[in-house]
Amino acid sequence: MAHRVTLIPGDGIGPEVIEATKTVIDAAGVDIKYDVVEAGAGVMEEKGTPLPDEVIESVEKNKVALKGPITTPVGSGFRSVNVAIRQKLKLFANVRPTKNLPGIGVKDADLVTVRENTEGLYSGVEHYCDEDHSVAESHCIISRKASERVVRFAFEYALQEGREKVTAVHKANILKATNGLFLETAKEVASDYPEIEFEDRIVDNMAMQLVQKPELYDVIVTTNLFGDILSDLCAGLVGGLGVAPGGNYGHDKAVFEPIHGSAPKYAGQNKVNPTAQILTGTMMLKHIGEKEAANNIYQAVEEAIQEGEKLTYDLGGDAGTQEYAEYVASKL
Numbered sequence: 001m002a003h004r005v006t007l008i009p010g011d012g013i014g015p016e017v018i019e020a021t022k023t024v025i026d027a028a029g030v031d032i033k034y035d036v037v038e039a040g041a042g043v044m045e046e047k048g049t050p051l052p053d054e055v056i057e058s059v060e061k062n063k064v065a066l067k068g069p070i071t072t073p074v075g076s077g078f079r080s081v082n083v084a085i086r087q088k089l090k091l092f093a094n095v096r097p098t099k100n101l102p103g104i105g106v107k108d109a110d111l112v113t114v115r116e117n118t119e120g121l122y123s124g125v126e127h128y129c130d131e132d133h134s135v136a137e138s139h140c141i142i143s144r145k146a147s148e149r150v151v152r153f154a155f156e157y158a159l160q161e162g163r164e165k166v167t168a169v170h171k172a173n174i175l176k177a178t179n180g181l182f183l184e185t186a187k188e189v190a191s192d193y194p195e196i197e198f199e200d201r202i203v204d205n206m207a208m209q210l211v212q213k214p215e216l217y218d219v220i221v222t223t224n225l226f227g228d229i230l231s232d233l234c235a236g237l238v239g240g241l242g243v244a245p246g247g248n249y250g251h252d253k254a255v256f257e258p259i260h261g262s263a264p265k266y267a268g269q270n271k272v273n274p275t276a277q278i279l280t281g282t283m284m285l286k287h288i289g290e291k292e293a294a295n296n297i298y299q300a301v302e303e304a305i306q307e308g309e310k311l312t313y314d315l316g317g318d319a320g321t322q323e324y325a326e327y328v329a330s331k332l
């Protein structure tokens with residue numbers, strides 16, 4: 001029977017990288033029926049909201065979605081649709097693997113960032129403090145409950161994936177209440193997993209260590225903003241945003257999206273690298289039990305990149321998005 005998956009193409013480069021990903025998944029022979037729903041600025045005018053109810057309803061029904069990036073206006077306008085999807089569906093853990101593809105990247109790394117996805121500085125509680133907008137404040141909300149579930153997720157993930165160490169990243173030396181609570185909770189959860197090594201790092205030191213010695217790290221668990229920033233740093237280590245996949249997990253639902261955004265300046269040019277979205281597709285396939293197809297696609301991507309005949313601009317080639325995807329598909 002066909003799998004039923006919600007498909008959110010997104011905007012900017014989203015529809016192009018999603019189309020490329022469908023090409024590759026089809027070639028792997030997985031039978032998927034996609035329920036396509038639209039979110040973002042494009043539907044704002046028609047539906048009066050960038051996140052129509054049917055998007056959330058579809059993911060609630062299918063329990064799994066493949067999503068392209070969605071633009072968020074800077075400074076003013078609607079709040080992030082991406083953050084709203086994670087919060088509404090309680091997708092509390094954002095998993096972002098960092099692993100080199102053959103010959104790519106400035107450092108060798110094989111680590112995974114698990115980012116708390118529902119609170120911290122992304123809670124959306126912020127305002128101007130005076131009428132002339134000369135002072136503003138944002139609330140960083142950290143709860144024991146959300147910290148506990150994301151750290152536990154990181155340990156369970158480490159066990160499942162055969163990983164050996166979890167590093168909690170924080171700024172508890174300065175943000176003593178919020179980040180102190182996150183760290184204290186992480187230490188408590190760690191005591192339930194004596195078979196996994198546990199350590200913690202202050203975020204600024206961690207940023208430097210990741211650039212110099214990424215091989216020291218295995219699974220990183222951290223708060224929302226730090227996870228966002230460090231996972232982009234990690235993407236930079238292994239070849240950039242064009243090759244960095246991701247997935248958001250809740251208790252019974254998951255939405256898979258790459259780390260990168262909608263890259264508006266490249267939209268509609270059939271130019272960007274769809275590898276991040278394709279590898280995001282492999283995370284989705286594993287999640288729905290199509291492990292063999294996921295591994296086959298991963299290998300096809302590795303081969304295509306190793307051969308280097310059809311690479312997109314970011315990896316030094318001049319192949320188009322769809323051309324590269326068809327080349328990957330031809331290896332399946």
Ligand code: NAD
Binds near residue numbers: 082242257264272
């Ligand atoms: P971005 O990730 O869209 O792009 C930054 C740069 O990275 C691009 O200019 C490009 O040089 C490179 N890049 C990104 N994806 C690439 C790909 N697939 N192939 C090759 N190069 C690629 O980040 P941004 O410019 O900061 O954000 C653009 C918009 O995307 C903003 O509105 C932002 O809010 C949104 N965004 C959405 C998501 C999401 O949907 N989850 C995530 C991050 C940013």
